[in-house]
Amino acid sequence: MxxxxxxxxxxxxxxxxxxxxxxxxxALFGQSLPGFASFAGSEHVLETANPAFLAALGAARAGTGLALAEIAPGLVDQGVIAVLDQVFRTGESCTSRDVAVGPAAGAQARDAFFDFTYEPRRDGAGAVIGVRMIGVETTQIxxxxxxxxxxxxxxxxxxxxxxxxxxxxxxxxxxxxxxxxxxxxxxxxxxxxxxxxxxxxxxxxxxxxxxxxxxxxxxxxxxxxxxxxxxxxxxxxxxxxxxxxxxxxxxxxxxxxxxxxxxxxxxxxxxxxxxxxxxxxxxxxxxxxxxxxxxxxxxxxxxxxxxxxxxxxxxAAAEARAEAARDELTQALRAESTLRAEAEERAEAAAELAARMRTAAAAQAAAPHPERCQLGGPESCTAAAELKIADSWGDAAWGCTSHVEEAILNVRSVFIASEELGGLAAYLNR
Structure with a gap:
């Protein structure tokens, strides 16, 4: 194949x-054909049955003349033979629902389910001589x-x-x-x-x-x-x-x-x-x-x-991306806020330093000092000297406002020198 x-x-x-x-x-749940069979005597010998009934039991026409228990032994366990015995004995009709009938098409097939109706057969004198069965498959239902x-x-x-x-x-x-x-x-x-x-x-x-x-x-x-x-x-x-x-x-x-x-x-x-x-x-x-x-x-x-x-x-992936974007935005806003605060602090410090430098320059203007800035390095600076600065080692120099500000910001030990203090002796004799 x-x-x-x-x-x-x-x-x-x-x-x-x-x-x-x-x-x-x-296709799945089409109509089922009703099965019919007629049995004789207390052994329930099959006299006649339509193809649907025989197919349900997995039996052939050759089953006619045999007892139902021989044709389909599994029906004994399902109680069908007991019901036939009861109907034959009492002459009263009976119905069994959802009776499982074993597979007829080999080991791969599944059980089928039927509703069975049992009717007594009588002779001219009214004596029960057999039982008729009608079965309707309920498997599909x-x-x-x-x-x-x-x-x-x-x-x-x-x-x-x-x-x-x-x-x-x-x-x-x-x-x-x-x-x-x-x-x-x-x-x-x-x-x-x-x-x-x-x-x-x-x-x-x-x-x-x-x-x-x-x-x-x-x-x-x-x-x-x-x-x-x-x-x-x-x-x-x-x-x-x-x-x-x-x-x-x-x-x-x-x-x-x-x-x-x-x-x-x-x-x-x-x-x-x-x-x-x-x-x-x-x-x-x-x-x-x-x-x-x-x-x-x-x-x-x-x-x-x-x-x-x-x-x-x-x-979920979109929500994860959105959450990541929100986290990134939050971090960016925090960083921006920190930078803004730092910039404001630097601006305030710069303004304070500028004010101090202006005050010091005014105070030192009358003191003797060189004409040009001494803080320009090897290339020298031609700007006018306006402020005197010193460090903790006792070194001092005059510089322009730009170089003085640069020195104060970058050299931790530098400070604006004050002529009024008079050095360490003035401090000790204060």
Whole structure:
């Protein structure tokens, strides 16, 4: 068998919601045919039955003439034979609801559920000679109820922003329970660039398998999921053992006990790739309409959950950037305030120094002093000497206002000399 692509019913990125929903509901929960059978005697020997009844029991026409307990031994444990005994003995009708009938299509099939009605058969004298059974399958009704409950629960999880892994894991388990035959579900999430697929959820697949495919590339021939992601269309591999898409993964699939894989891409509303949704089977298998319908229902749910997750991630990143910007602005404002305060302090100190220098210059104007500034260094200064400064070592010099101010600001021990003090002797004799 080879891979089939483009067969998973879809219409571009999204199909018409109402039309698709109606089709899916019909495929998943279509009407069941009633089964009818007539039994004779206290051993409940099958005299006649319609095909629907025989199919429900997994029996053939050859079952006619055999006791029901021989045809379907499992019904003994379900209490059906006991009810037949009761109706045959009492002659009163009876009804049994949601009776589980074991799988008739092999180990991969699931139990089916039926409502049975039992009516006594009488002869001309009114004696009970047998029992008639009418069965209506309720499996689809039970699954429909379960589907609605699970869908509502998943949507509620998405609405309350439950972790994506939790939503996808719950969705995968729900599908595995609802499917008519045993399957294993996997959801892979696409990287932002759409080039690789990461593990999302696969509760029933072996850990070794999940770890091995985590991070696989998207591309032609990269298994079912890598190819579906690359093509943006479903890829149905009915037999992994012979399909060329699985050449590089066949041994891995064999160790995991996987024989078929149907994968469909999960697409966002704008058509971008969000991930893949895969159904694995233990035996080679061709999908039915109900499989397609189940995949569509939950692919939309997965899309909603993943898009919501991306929105929340983008929102959180934007909030983090905004918070960082607010912190940077706060720090800038604090720095600006500090600089302004320092500038004001420097301005006040400069004004105070300028006032002191003006006062000192006026006081020293009459004292003998050189004509030119002595503080200009090797290049000398031609400005008029106006102030005398000294240091704690006893050195003194005259300078212009610019060089005097520079010396006072840059040399810690320099101060404006006062002729009035008269030096240390004047201080000691004060």
């Amino acid at each position: 080879t891979a089939v692509t483009g067969q998973w019913p879809t219409d571009g990125v999204r199909t018409d919601a109402e039309h698709t929903a109606e089709q899916d509901l019909r 039970k699954h429909a109820q379960r589907l609605m409950i699970e869908q509502r629960a998943l949507v509620e999880q998405i609405a309350r922003q439950a972790p994506l892994a939790e939503v996808l894991d719950g969705m995968a388990r729900c599908i595995e329970d609802l499917a008519p035959e045993q399957l294993l579900v996997s959801v892979l999430l696409a990287d932002r660039d759409g080039r690789h697929l990461r593990h999302g959820a696969a509760p029933s697949l072996p850990d070794c398998y999940n770890e091995a495919i985590d991070g696989i590339a998207t591309g032609e021939g990269v298994g079912s999921c890598g190819t579906a992601a690359h093509r943006r269309e479903p890829v149905i591999v009915t037999d992994i053992g012979t399909d060329p898409f699985w050449d590089d993964f066949r041994e891995l699939a064999g160790r995991a006990g996987l024989a078929a894989c149907w994968s469909t891409p999960i697409l966002a509303r704008d058509g971008s790739l969000l991930g893949t949704f895969a159904m694995y089977h233990r035996v080679p298998r061709v999908p039915q309409d109900s499989d397609f319908a189940l995949a569509r229902v939950f692919a939309d749910t997965a899309s909603l959950a993943i898009e919501r997750h991306h929105i929340e991630q983008a929102k």
